[in-house]
Every structure is written in structure tokens, then in C-alpha cells.
Amino acid sequence: MEKVIDESIQGSALELVSKPENSKKLFIESYGCQMNFSDSEIVASILAETGYNTTKVLEEADLVLVNTCSIRDKAEQTVRKRLETYQVAKRKNPGMKVGVLGCMAERLKSQLLEEEKIVDLVVGPDAYKDLPNLLVEVEAGRDAINVILSKDETYGDIAPVRLDTTGVSAFVSITRGCDNMCTFCVVPFTRGRERSREPQSIMDEISDLWQKGYKEVTLLGQNVDSYLWYGGGLKKDFVKATDLQKATAVSFADLLDRVATAFPKLRVRFTTSNPQDMHTEVLEVIAKHANICKHIHLPIQSGSDRILKLMNRLHTREEYFTLIDNVRRIVPDCAITQDIITGFPTETEEDHADTIDLMKKVRYDFGYMYAYSERPGTLAGRKMEDDVPQEVKLRRLREIVDLQQIHSAERTQAFVGQIVEVLVEKESKRSKAEWAGRNSQNLTTVFPKGHYQVGDFVNVLIHRCTSGTLIGEAVGYGSMQS
Template identity: 70%
Template sequence: MSYLSFFGYIFAIQQNNMGNEKVIIEKNQGQALLTEKKEGNAKKVYLESYGCSMNLNDSEIVASILSEEGYNTTHLMEEADLVLVNTCSIREKAEQTVRKRLEKYNAVKRINPTMKVGVLGCMAERLKAKFLEEEKIVDLVVGPDAYRDLPNLLAEVDSGRDAVNVILSKEETYGDVSPVRLNSNGVSAFVSITRGCDNMCTFCVVPFTRGRERSRDPKSIIEEIRDLVNKNYKEITLLGQNVDSYLWYGGGLKKDFKNASEIAKATAVDFAQLLDMSAKEFPNTRFRFSTSNPQDMSVDVIHVMAKHKNICKYLHLPVQSGSTSVLKRMNRQHTREEYIELIDTVRELIPECSISQDMIAGFCGETEEEHQETLSLLEYVKYDFGFMYAYSERPGTPAEKRMEDDVPLATKKRRLAEIIELQRKHGHSKIKQFVGQTVEVLIEGSSKKSDAHWKGRNTQNATVIFPKGDEKVGDFVNIYIEDCTSATLLGKRK
């Protein structure tokens, strides 16, 4: 599991794919999620989501379940019958943000006492007792595997009782729930293919809040993609805490695959096969996937990426540290040398592929020599962009229980600044290489800065801005790149 990889977390420092350092601020998350109104639904739910793409996808599942219970979404908290926040527990500041939102909800609830407040997701599992019994700030607490139980839990609340279900499932994948697409641009969508994580990285709370790893039936995945394609979506991102660890053998936990029958093993579908199947079945649809773990990224997946034009030439390969000794303390199941070998394979088989990283500065016991190994790895790989963080200890993780967070904050900040500066240099160099090239761009919408320009992304995940013509949202167009800023490619229609 990546520390914060595909997540776009609040307050995290990101080096984006165009080399521009920025802070991901709260306004990019926590917005009230909206769906089309369903005729006949009389109740209203206000639904906010924080954290990762998996959380956003889970909110779509929750909206679908509640829609069948008579709820339409609203962006006005004051008119809501039910207020839900889907939470992230991976960083302390994310939890602080959610707590501030809960204060706001309860201020509104004092004016509208019939309104119910609930917490969903990772914080729900970790802080259920505090929320319900000690602080008494919510009416219901629902873990990531218990969304189907929402109707029963709401009935409990209506009866005047607190309601909680944070039981982690060995089977739940929500494979038969058709998510309601929230705040969608109508062009790109997420499809969850796995849930949970088995990796037990010492810094990460996810295995304890989302449970063990299990995969969806590939038939249900293909059907969900087909439904999206029929609705004119042009780009699908396959999601999982550890997406390339996908393995379907008829159901059950991945860790139990070794006990499966010989027939189940012989007919099992792994991620390379699923990716190949999806690309073949929908040749006019772009595919991305996130997040990958280097230890599980097979050469077969890289070959499939190289084989299909409609699989984007972009890999997020979170490494966390360039030092084998730090990786061992993190319980990452790969060494520096193995990671470099993987990078070399990608460069050989897909020379045009862009690569991004996650990096943690100042993990427990990190020496200056180990930090220098991280900087040298950055120099070797020259990532297109990355997500970089100073280590923050999370309650309940193996690192919190067994290791001392002994790197001074000032040292963490200095090391992080050095990592960011090096990434900025490499990112800027990478984006300039597109100037003078013609790239295929999927139009996602108008530019934020100019209604006269379109915004889209190329296969390497770089943002491209160009003047509007007779194109429309969802079109694939060839754009000649004339110039770039540190953050964006600038071009014109070819």
C-alpha cells in the first residue's frame, strides 16, 4: 500500500507532473457531492468525502444505496435530513479537518435537531468509541465494509439509538452495486477492482481500517466499464489500495489463494489479464490504474501496457525511500536494487512512459546517509512528478507501536525541502521534452483560467491547455505543443 500515493490528500505537499510545487488544500476535497435527483425521493443527504480516490468511489456506492432508500443528494447542509462525511485516517491533519467539519455539522444540528450526522470510512473504524460514546458527536458510525447496512443503521437512529457497524469483511467488494457518479465531468470515472491491503507497511494504517485484500469478479468489473462506456465515458481508472495485486479465483481473500483448488488456480485472473481484457473489450476507451506497489508490479503488466495504445503510458510507483535499510524498517517487500531493476524494465519496454513516486522524508531512524540514498535514487530515475511528505506517526500502526519517531521535525523539513527541490528540477526538465511534439489529448472541460481554452490530459497524465474550436468535452484531439509553463503544456489543434 502506498503511503499517500493516488490519494491527493489534504494538506499534502505534491510535486505535480509538470514540476510545480503546490499544496493540496481543503477546497479540493470535502465539497458536497451531487447526483441527479431521483423522482419520488423525498429525503435529502449531504455527503462530503475526504482522502483517496477509493473514498470518492465509496461515496458513489453510498449515494447509490441511499438513493434506493429515498434520498437525493443536496449541497445545502441546512436542508439535509442526513449529513455524512466519508473520512480519511492516514494523516493527522486529515483527521483534524474532519473533526472541524463535525463541529460545523453539529452547530447546524442545534438549529435543525431532526438532522442526523454520520461518519463513514477509515476514521469510523478507528474512532468509533470516541465518536459515539465519549464525545457523542454523531448518530451513526459506518465502516468501509458496512455500507449495505446503512438502511438498518438509519432505522436504529430513527428509533432513538446510536448505530454502529465497523466490521471488516472477508468478502465485500460491492461488485453488484452500480455507483452513482458524483460531481462527474462525464468523461472519466473510477472503477474499484480490489478492496483492502495485505502489505502491512509499518507506517500505514490502511490494513487496519480497510481489512485484508480481496478482488472483484472480473465479469462485474467488465459490466461496470461497459455501462460507463455506454454512458459515453471515455477514460476509466481501475482502483485499488494495491491495484496490481488483483487476483480473482472465485472469491475470497488473496492470502487464501494458496489453499484454492487446482481448477480455481488454473482459471484465476490476475491484474495483467484483467487489464488486457479491458483494453481489448473497449478499444476506444482510455485506461489508467492506481495505485501500484513495486513488489507486485509484474513484467506481464508492463508488456500489456506496451501492447495497447489505449492503456495510458503512466505509472505511479511509490518507493517511499531510496534506502534498502529504510525500506526494510518500513516492511516494504522490495530493495532499492529491485526497484531500480523495475524502473529499467519500464524504460526499456515503454520508453515514453512517465513515472511518478511517493517519498517519505524522516522515517523512524533515518540517517543522513539514508537520506542521501533517496536523493541519489531521485537522480537516477528522474521522475516526472511525485508526492512527497514528512513522516507523521499514525496511531495503531506497527511503527507507532514498535519504533521511535526520532528524526527531529526541523531535519524532516530540511530533507523534505531537498527532495522537493530535486523533484522540481526533474519535473520541469521532463515537461519541456513535450515541446515540439504532437500529443493526443482527451478534453475534460474548460480551462479554469480561460473559458476560451480547453483543458485535457495526454497519455502521460500531463495537463494540456489549448484554444477552443469546434471540439467538445470528451473528444480526443491531436495537439501540437508550442510551449510550457512549469505546470502546464500549451498548444494548438494540429
């Protein structure tokens, strides 16, 4: 399960997608994981070639699109509330068209379009190139839907419009879809089979970002560690590959090494990893390159072997501990973050205690923690009774969150008195006199602005901290500063 953001880009960076010849206006919002935000940049690029400039003002839009998430019920309910807001705007602007993109679009399909009649078009994650044709259908007064999943679409030939006004950090998609079939997860059904993007197109996109002044990229996929390219993209075809193709195959470790080597002054992050697919070769590449950030998001979901098996997680508790030991040995300064689901069907107090025990052993830097919500279409939704009472789920979740806060405070406290290198990303939320950025371990760091600018790498001496933020003062430019 990929890290959930639950916030909106709201058609940001208008100046980056404004073409004088375009006469229509697009308002686009994204909810959910980083992949949805990346996809929205692809959509904005496609529609920029179809006559649409982006706008931050909902009421003036000709086309309103919301890129959706189905990973949790809360995410779907958030989108439904936004659709109600769009309907209010549409009554004031009858020419406005509204569309739903992404995972929720694929999962609900015709329900939104035909039964509830609250949108004009529904477009799945693999059908964005069909948007121009679908808009023709909408303009002709017909409903439009395309939720067909693809076995090979990676959008590697689309140069995304960067919906990011700072121009500092960007997502670069390297895989799409997922083959893991965790019983709680809708991603394999809403995003289809896993496929890897051609490596040269990834390198070209990163080169373009570097030339435009970007200082950091995040290699993105539902499961980046299973990236594999031998000239076809689909993992399942690797067994049919020729000896030459196998000899020249590009793994995730290879790709990561290529990117870090080619762009030594560009920070490189990646997400998300799956424990059974992360190998020591990747860890050795991280340790080899100073510009690869020392942070791995490594979802565990549960500390109980019994629950892990029911979730169809393809590793055991002990195998996970072995991986953690390897991370600590090979990349000793690496931050490790988690996803945990509590209250999965049949979870007992003993299972919950196993999760608490695992957290105490690993002592994560940060985490994304959720109470289980049944997702229609998943194996758990079809075959397992959601039998853990809500009050029990919430109590267990509270215990998990409280423990994580203790561990997070320990991790941040360890930086007090140290100098960390920070990439300045934006103004601090708490003060216009301070900059905010992240260190290699992905910790937000704030410090007085001084003469530094957005996009600078700055060494910051940490004086104090909260459980999630480092606070200090600049002591000079960092080693990554060009």
C-alpha cells in the same frame, strides 16, 4: 500508500441521483484517496434506494456524511474541522443527522460517537450496505455504529452513482483492502484484508460506463497489481485452489488486457501499484494497447534499504531500479510518479541522501511527498519512536520537493514541440476560453476551446509548459475519437 487527493466532492452531480419519489436530502463529502471517492459513489447509490437524493447545500441536508482518511494526521484534522462546520449547521437544523464513514471511522470507532458525541453514526469501509439499518437506529434516537471488517465484501453488486458532472472519467474498484502491512500505514487495519472483485462484474460496470458515454476509467485498488481472481477472490486461498481454478485464474495483467481489448476506444488507467507486485506481464500489456495510459504510480517511500526494511517494504533499492529499467525498456514513453515519506523513525542524513540519489537516478515525472506523521495502531506507531525533529523533517521534505520540481520541469519540457492526445475533461481554471484535459502520461494540458467539446480526444501541439502543465493549440481530433 495510495495517492492522497484531500478535496471534496460535496454532493456533486445532483441531477444524476435525483429520484422524484425520494423525499430526503444527502450531503456527502470525501477526503483522502481515490478509493474514498469511489466508496462515496457506492454510498450514494445505496442511499438513493433508501429515500435520499444528493444536495450541494449543506444547510438543507437531512443527512450529512463525510468519507474520511487516516493516512496522515493532516487528513484527520481536516475532517475534524469539517465536523465543527456540520455542528454549526446542525444547530440551525436539529433534525439533521451526521455520520462519519471510511478509514477514520474504523480507526476511531466509538470515540467520535460516544466520547466526543459529535456524530450520530459511524460506518466503516465494509459496512456501507448496513447504512439503511443504521439510519433506522438513528431515527429511533439510538447511536449507530458498524465498523466490522469483511473478508469478502467488494461491493461488486452495487452500481455506483457517479458523482461527476462531466460524465467523462470514472473510478472502477477492482480490489479492496491490503495485505502488505507497511509499518507506517493504517490501511490494513482500517480497510482489512485484500480481496479481489469478480472480473465479470468489473467488465459489466465498465460496459455500463461506456454505454453512458464515459471515455476513461481508472481501475482502482490499494494494490492493483496483486489482483487475483480464481473464483474466490482472496489471495491467501490460491494455494488451496484446484488445478482447474489455477489454470483459469485471472491476474491483473489478464484483467487489464481484457478491459483494453473489449473497449478499444476507452482510455484505461490504474492505480496504485506496489513495486514488489508489478511484473513484466503488466508492462507488456501496457505496451500492447494504445488505449492504456502510459503512466504508472509507483511508490518508493524511501531510497534507503535500511529504511525500506524498517517500513516493511518488500523490495530493495536495487530491485526497484530493476523494475524502473523494465518500465523504461518495455514502455519507453511511460511516466512514473512516486510517493515518498521523509523523516521516518531513525532516518539519518545518509538515508536521506540515498533518497535524493534514487530520485536523481529515476527522475520522476511527479510525486506525492510527505513528512512522516505517526499513525496510532501501526507497527511504527507502537514500536518506533518518532525521533526525527520536525524541523529536520521539513528541511528534508523541502529538499525532496525542490528536486522533484526540477525533474517535473524537465519531463514537461520534453513535450514542447510535440503533439499529444488529450481527453477534454473540463474548462480550464485560468480561462473560460480554454479546455483542460490530460494526456496519456497524466499531464494536465490546456488549449483554446475552438469547436471541441468535453469528452473529445484532441491532438494538441505543445508550445510551452510549466512544471506541471502543458500549454498548446488543437490541431485536430485524436486517434481515440469515436
